[in-house]
Amino acid sequence: MSDNAPLLEARNLEKSYEMPKGRVEVLKGVSMRIEAGEQVCIMGASGAGKSTLLHLLGGLDTPGAGEMFAEGQPFHAWPESRRSAFRARRIGIVFQSYHLMPDLNVLENVLMPVRALRRWGSPGPRARGEARRLLERVGLGHRLTHRPMELSGGEQQRVAIARALINDPDILLADEPTGNLDADTGNRVLDDLFALSRERKRCLVIVTHDPALASRCQRVVYLEDGRMVSSKTHLPFANETAIAHSAEIPTDDT
Ligand SMILES: Nc1ncnc2c1ncn2[C@@H]1O[C@H](COP(=O)(O)OP(=O)(O)OP(=O)(O)O)[C@@H](O)[C@H]1O
Numbered sequence: 001m002s003d004n005a006p007l008l009e010a011r012n013l014e015k016s017y018e019m020p021k022g023r024v025e026v027l028k029g030v031s032m033r034i035e036a037g038e039q040v041c042i043m044g045a046s047g048a049g050k051s052t053l054l055h056l057l058g059g060l061d062t063p064g065a066g067e068m069f070a071e072g073q074p075f076h077a078w079p080e081s082r083r084s085a086f087r088a089r090r091i092g093i094v095f096q097s098y099h100l101m102p103d104l105n106v107l108e109n110v111l112m113p114v115r116a117l118r119r120w121g122s123p124g125p126r127a128r129g130e131a132r133r134l135l136e137r138v139g140l141g142h143r144l145t146h147r148p149m150e151l152s153g154g155e156q157q158r159v160a161i162a163r164a165l166i167n168d169p170d171i172l173l174a175d176e177p178t179g180n181l182d183a184d185t186g187n188r189v190l191d192d193l194f195a196l197s198r199e200r201k202r203c204l205v206i207v208t209h210d211p212a213l214a215s216r217c218q219r220v221v222y223l224e225d226g227r228m229v230s231s232k233t234h235l236p237f238a239n240e241t242a243i244a245h246s247a248e249i250p251t252d253d254t
């Protein structure tokens with residue numbers, strides 16, 4: 001690990017998809033730095049490339065051009081096996097469409113990252129206890145043996161959140177993590193995520209269309225036409241909308 005290197009850094013990321021009707025250019029040179037303990041929100045119109053960027057930040061996909069660094073190390077150039085080991089140990093991801101395993105029950109789904117960390121060995125009683133605790137915390141203690149298709153969308157979303165937290169990651173990447181939750185449940189889940197981020201100096205990167213959620217983050221970046229158009233810096237750990245909107249300093253890639 002390099003001294004003073006940010007936890008994650010993207011430099012001039014480009015990503016495009018070759019389609020039968022031509023190339024779709026999604027990211028056209030996005031740079032951002034994410035420090036340990038930061039709470040960053042990514043906003044932008046539907047189709048702007050937010051999920052694409054989140055997947056690159058999590059090392060789930062590789063950029064067409066540009067570089068990704070994890071603690072100063074060239075993450076983008078690592079072989080997939082090294083990237084996935086880093087991901088299992090350090091990164092939790094809540095996917096926009098959850099990506100739960102349909103043949104596994106709720107408890108087994110939450111334990112998947114533990115299995116990945118143990119090279120597919122069986123999770124021990126401690127990990128099982130932690131999975132139950134997390135599921136109870138998101139209000140699903142009574143659904144442990146259900147399969148994903150036997151759950152509502154919001155319940156599946158909460159399983160995905162518990163799964164992302166099971167290895168106690170330094171970095172939580174969450175793609176519209178409360179998009180399917182009612183206001184009360186969503187707020188409870190968010191209170192937990194923000195508390196965890198503050199107490200344990202965990203870094204939280206959230207994609208959302210919800211301005212109220214954005215205002216709880218220290219920093220908001222906007223994607224537009226494949227570029228990061230602005231970045232608002234909020235006060236550290238400002239959770240009040242009024243305080244959060246009081247500081248507006250352009251930083252990344254503006
Ligand atoms: N696998 C793929 N193949 C081709 N095009 C893709 C692929 N994945 C994404 N795209 C295109 O990239 C663009 C950005 O998609 P992305 O999912 O990142 O958007 P988003 O900002 O997350 O949108 P939303 O707010 O609707 O979730 C879209 O126009 C989409 O059609």
Ligand SMILES: [Mg+2]
Nearest residue numbers: 050051096175
């Ligand atoms: Mg998306």
